């Protein structure tokens with residue numbers, strides 16, 4: 001199990017234990033973390049699972065693929081740390097990862 | 107712009123997988139259908155959200171993609187010649203004194219029918235609204251999510267936000283008639299066809315429009331009229347004049363007008379019985395993801411079953427004196443004739 005911390009836009013913190021191989025989006029849904037809609041269920045076609053990766057973790061988590069970067073055009077308030085959470089798969093290296101949730105998914 | 111009223115047996119609201127299969131079941135009972143969908147093509151969630159993704163629980167298909175399932179359904183219902191009306195949203199359903207329904211779309215087209223089948227799924231796919239304060243104040247007067255009439259943009263300061271084909275196509279089509287054209291996109295990479303991007307960049311080079319790499323900021327105006335907006339670039343926040351704004355941020359599912367049709371709802375889903383899948387208004391049925399009953403599963407296979415039972419009930423309303431004989435498509439020559447089997 002890998003520890004992932006979600007921080008809502010209003011500052012509320014959710015600590016979760018996530019099984020490796022699940023996506024960060026699935027981790028949020030399974031743990032009832034609000035603010036992630038995930039309308040397309042992880043198909044990378046809706047951009048309603050937009051999150052910000054904590055600065056300290058950006059390099060380790062890596063950059064979005066081209067397809068994901070294209071979908072980020074449909075998200076709002078996109079920053080250099082923006083990712084679609086359904087495209088981040090949890091592994092041991094992510095223990096302690098901090099994910100911030102935007103104010104709105106649109 | 108009132109078109110002549112269209113008369114048909116059944117109006118199906120939503121051309122997702124369940125609405126499509128309903129055409130088949132209704133067709134076997136000789137009922138003719140018109141389908142209306144806000145999307146520009148059939149398939150609902152399967153086509154819009156996961157066309158390339160595999161589905162593993164369609165009986166008889168170990169694996170099939172959302173698009174393949176849609177294509178197969180379209181082929182399966184072809185013999186019944188369903189009439190499609192795409193890029194239209196149904197706004198209103200009204201019952202007439204003689205028991206028919208008048209179903210009206212957002213372009214004012216009226217459909218007169220005996221039976222309404224609501225197969226609206228997770229709701230209608232609607233344009234995403236940027237989370238900008240007060241944007242709704244300007245919607246319909248200065249902010250639009252689609253171009254219905256180009257004249258509305260003539261001689262205006264137009265700002266289009268987005269980097270896909272809709273954004274670029276409208277930049278190119280509207281540029282010749284506007285006062286000023288600005289395209290705002292968050293990065294210097296466009297999903298749109300390279301040819302359109304090339305044409306847009308040429309216009310920028312000729313000084314005929316501007317391209318700003320940034321994101322939508324704040325809107326300001328007088329009453330419902332937009333006058334200026336700010337754009338956040340990586341360095342600064344700039345202000346530009348704008349009287350017409352077109353944001354293109356894709357689609358999202360919203361329940362939409364379904365909630366206003368006077369039907370009994372359960373947590374925004376239409377309550378139905380499990381014999382006929384009829385709503386609280388006789389003659390209006392609801393099948394697929396949009397309905398609710400004890401034990402409901404939002405699965406395609408459940409929706410198919412609902413379509414079959416609903417069709418029997420619909421036939422009894424339209425032809426109360428006719429005895430429905432239960433038949434198999436495998437062996438009934440009558441059904442095979444309807445399907446065009448030779």
Ligand SMILES: Cc1cc2nc3c(=O)[nH]c(=O)nc-3n(C[C@H](O)[C@H](O)[C@H](O)COP(=O)(O)OP(=O)(O)OC[C@H]3O[C@@H](n4cnc5c(N)ncnc54)[C@H](O)[C@@H]3O)c2cc1C
Nearest residue numbers: 041120122124144150151196226227228230231394395406
């Ligand atoms: C990622 C993902 C994976 C899935 N995987 C599976 C799976 O493996 N197996 C399975 O069985 N199911 C799966 N589903 C669920 C399945 O897609 C739905 O159950 C199915 O699409 C429901 O079909 P429907 O026809 O009821 O509604 P929808 O597919 O939602 O179609 C409804 C249509 O109605 C239109 N509409 C709504 N209101 C209006 C209006 N007022 N005017 C005009 N048009 C309107 C909408 O635009 C839409 O096109 C999945 C869903 C998703 C998102």
Ligand code: FES
Nearest residue numbers: 042044046047086
């Ligand atoms: S869940 Fe739709 S893009 Fe991630």
